[in-house]
Amino acid sequence: MWNDRPTEIRKLSSEIEYILCIDENGTSNNLSYILKHIANGNEISEDDKFFTVTGCIFSKNSYKKAQLMIKNLKRKYWENGLYFDNKQNIKKMVCFHSRDIRKHDNCFNESLINYDKFIVDLTDVMKKIDCKIISISINLYEYLKLGYTHNVYNVAFDFLLERYIYSTKGNKKGIVILEARGKGQDKDLLKHVSKVILKTGTKNISSKELSRKIKGVFFNPKWGNEYNLTYTGLEITDLYSYPIHKYIKRDKKDKAFISYEDKICGYPDYMNKGIKIFPNKKIRTEQAVLTVRDTTNPK
Numbered sequence: 001m002w003n004d005r006p007t008e009i010r011k012l013s014s015e016i017e018y019i020l021c022i023d024e025n026g027t028s029n030n031l032s033y034i035l036k037h038i039a040n041g042n043e044i045s046e047d048d049k050f051f052t053v054t055g056c057i058f059s060k061n062s063y064k065k066a067q068l069m070i071k072n073l074k075r076k077y078w079e080n081g082l083y084f085d086n087k088q089n090i091k092k093m094v095c096f097h098s099r100d101i102r103k104h105d106n107c108f109n110e111s112l113i114n115y116d117k118f119i120v121d122l123t124d125v126m127k128k129i130d131c132k133i134i135s136i137s138i139n140l141y142e143y144l145k146l147g148y149t150h151n152v153y154n155v156a157f158d159f160l161l162e163r164y165i166y167s168t169k170g171n172k173k174g175i176v177i178l179e180a181r182g183k184g185q186d187k188d189l190l191k192h193v194s195k196v197i198l199k200t201g202t203k204n205i206s207s208k209e210l211s212r213k214i215k216g217v218f219f220n221p222k223w224g225n226e227y228n229l230t231y232t233g234l235e236i237t238d239l240y241s242y243p244i245h246k247y248i249k250r251d252k253k254d255k256a257f258i259s260y261e262d263k264i265c266g267y268p269d270y271m272n273k274g275i276k277i278f279p280n281k282k283i284r285t286e287q288a289v290l291t292v293r294d295t296t297n298p299k
Contacts, residue, residue, distance in 0.1 A: 002216035003194035006186035009177065009218040012060060016215065018174030019058045020164050021233030025245035026051040028152040031144060038145050046249040053156040054135040054241035057167055057174075058233060062130035067232045069125050070096065077118055082228075083107035092227040096122075096235040098242040123259055126239060133240055133264045134163040137248040137277045146279055154192045158202045159276055165205050165213060167265050167274075173215045179234050180219040193217050248277060 012019070028051045037044050058066065074081035074094045085092045085106070094107050101108050101122075104115060136159040138152050148155075161176075168174060176193075180186055197214055201207035220231045243257035244264075253261070266273030272280075 002218060003190065003198065006180065006183070006190050006219040007216075008180070008220050009175065009216070010224070012063075012175070013215075015173050016175055017060055017172035018168050019060065019063050019233055020055050020160075020174060020176045021058070021231075021237040022053060022055045022157075022160065022176065022178045023234065023237040023241040024051070024053045024153075025241055028138070028140070031140065031152070034140050034144055038141070044141055049139060049141045050137050050245065050248050051140055051152055051156065052135060052137040052241065052245040052248060053153070053160055054133065054237060054244055055160050055164060056233060056237040056240060057132040057134065057164060058130075063233060066129045066131070066236060069128065070232050070235065073121060073125050076121065077113045078107060083112065085227075090227060093223065093230050095222050095230045096239060097222070098238050101239075102242075122239075123256070126236070126256075127259055129236060129263075131236070131263060132167050133244075133260070133274060134160060134167060135241070135244045135264070135275050136160050136163075137245070137275070139277060139279060142279050148279070151192070153189065155278070157189070157193065158196060159278065161196065161210065161214075162202055162205050163265065163274070163276070165209065168213065171212060174213060175215055176217040177231065177233055178217070178219050179238075180221045186219045190217065190219070244275065248275075 026047075030048060034044060034048065071081060074096075078094050081094055082091050083094055083106075084090070100106050101119075104110060107113070108115065108118070136156040138156055140152065143152065164174070164176075178186075178189075194217070196202060197207060197210045197217070199207055201210055220234060222234070223230055239256075240260060240263075243254055243260075247253055247257050261267060264270040264274035271277075
């Protein structure tokens with residue numbers, strides 16, 4: 001069973017109609033640092049303030065088409081989509097990782113490819129991919145300042161699950177795929193997620209509805225065991241997620257964000273729908289205190 005331990009998934013069963021892939025930006029491990037600044041009455045930088053979790057919702061058909069588009073793009077710039085990793089001294093499938101692309105690192109170095117042309121082609125492919133985007137950003141400074149104590153990742157994940165249910169049709173079954181982060185972290189998250197889906201539900205969605213529509217939560221690495229395959233949905237979500245995180249921090253849309261903005265659920269009026277920032281600065285402190293007494297997550 002998917003809820004026994006963190007499990008990787010490679011093949012979709014015939015009953016699955018939707019795939020939700022999830023990526024994150026920022027960190028939720030700096031809470032002590034933020035609490036210290038709050039206690040001293042000091043602000044923190046925007047880079048330290050926000051933690052973002054983004055999901056891409058694919059139908060099974062659109063996922064297969066996206067896989068083909070990404071595969072063809074890799075083969076256009078790298079022979080058979082592979083490159084030689086000098087650090088590990090092995091051939092690996094190219095993995096579209098936002099940070100490496102932005103830094104021109106590894107296989108994205110100009111010495112290996114025509115970088116500018118690649119970016120044009122990548123942008124074109126990302127525009128053509130058929131998916132829906134949902135994203136939750138936690139303002140860690142405001143969150144702690146208002147007295148919330150729930151695990152930040154769990155809160156963001158629950159918000160994301162709700163938006164997944166709101167954004168998919170009828171009773172079609174889906175799965176969730178996250179990038180594996182580490183045995184301990186994955187185990188803790190799975191424990192929370194399985195409890196929410198199978199027992200408690202969220203504030204707005206019952207466990208009955210969640211368990212009917214979500215048939216598993218899986219943790220996949222960037223590469224398969226032999227480095228000869230990657231997980232397309234996670235790569236795509238990684239590329240969509242960073243510009244959203246950047247927009248939340250800077251309140252400015254870069255070219256990448258603008259190129260796929262219409263995929264965000266609720267577009268063009270996607271704030272508090274496809275994109276949610278929590279807590280809203282308008283929330284009063286007493287409301288936050290009331291919520292924190294609850295054993296479930298904030299609304």
